[in-house]
């Protein structure tokens with residue numbers, strides 16, 4: 496190419512540099528070379544000042560339109576530039592830009608700018624300044640074949656001074672680092688911490704899934720799922736033989752399930768390696784028949800299992816037992832034998848026995864069924880008090896009026912399945928499933944609701 500044509504294509508500064516190199520090659524006079532050097536240094540200082548004034552950041556410098564990938568900041572969000580794994584960045588970032596936290600791209604832009612402040616609204620968050628490559632720079636780039644830095648090299652620290660001059664390769668890498676931040680967040684093998692929005696899951700107190708239980712070939716629980724939230728009171732209703740008691744006994748590990756899992760506070764309690772006694776310390780259970788030992792006093796009945804099974808100190812358990820007995824109005828019965836108590840009182844003692852270990856969950860299986868009607872009220876009022884105190888409970892009952900009062904959620908069981916569940920007003924007020932309607936119609940006809 497003729498020198499004239501070349502001149503047209505080169506900027507003024509590039510021409511200066513080229514001439515200087517030509518003169519060096521020709522052994523030209525030293526003072527003129529010094530002038531050129533001084534001019535070049537002034538020019539570079541001016542460029543540095545301009546860079547610092549703009550954002551204090553190192554600019555990404557796309558050299559040609561094809562390298563600009565859209566040429567705006569949006570390219571960091573959705574420019575379809577292929578990434579290192581062959582997928583387009585826009586594909587990999589689709590979910591990022593929809594992130595409720597505002598997306599990763601904004602985070603990456605902040606880091607790329609090495610600023611502690613988020614970019615101002617409407618401001619060019621990642622400005623690109625047109626910088627011409629001088630002939631000297633080009634020469635230096637060709638000579639300087641340093642090994643390429645890691646794609647995931649750390650971004651420049653805030654407060655770093657921009658270097659006096661960067662080769663095109665280095666500028667590419669800076670640009671790449673910003674885009675690389677976006678990419679690396681989504682890269683499994685990268686050490687960058689995940690900055691994903693992860694909603695904190697609320698873990699149920701109890702979670703049963705896919706429970707199956709059969710007796711002598713007869714399926715009693717059929718792929719039953721049930722979750723109970725902390726402080727929730729779930730009432731199981733259903734015809735006799737529908738599986739209510741079996742479900743409660745499986746939860747308390749009194750029956751071994753055939754299939755499924757039960758988690759208590761996220762712990763897999765149906766894992767065969769789990770000690771059932773440890774689980775039962777966390778789950779209190781009260782049965783229809785009170786099951787008090789007739790030869791032991793009320794206090795001894797309450798403290799027996801905590802002392803013998805759970806190895807708790809007698810003094811501590813006795814103090815707790817007495818506190819509970821006072822609260823339920825049986826403080827003066829501690830030294831009595833069960834046969835000196837009414838059915839309602841015995842059942843209240845049985846409930847205290849289940850509470851003395853401060854269980855996580857209380858299971859109540861038809862606790863009023865064996866009581867004379869006039870004694871039912873005192874037990875039900877004790878259960879209401881427990882609900883008020885936030886005890887998490889699952890009750891199986893035929894007392895529909897009580898279920899309606901105390902339940903947060905009613906589950907209707909039929910043939911070992913939960914056919915319908917919901918708030919008591921809805922299940923009792925407008926049952927959806929024909930079997931629920933049929934069951935409740937019979938209850939109403941019997942005058943029990």
Ligand SMILES: Nc1ncnc2c1ncn2[C@@H]1O[C@H](COP(=O)(O)OP(=O)(O)OP(=O)(O)O)[C@@H](O)[C@H]1O
Nearest residue numbers: 710711715733734735736737738739740741742891
């Ligand atoms: N140990 C067992 N051996 C054999 N069958 C059993 C056993 N326990 C329960 N069953 C059967 O499982 C089915 C469900 O019984 P379950 O006691 O769970 O029902 P339920 O809904 O609690 O009834 P109810 O309201 O009368 O207490 C019944 O058919 C019952 O006969």
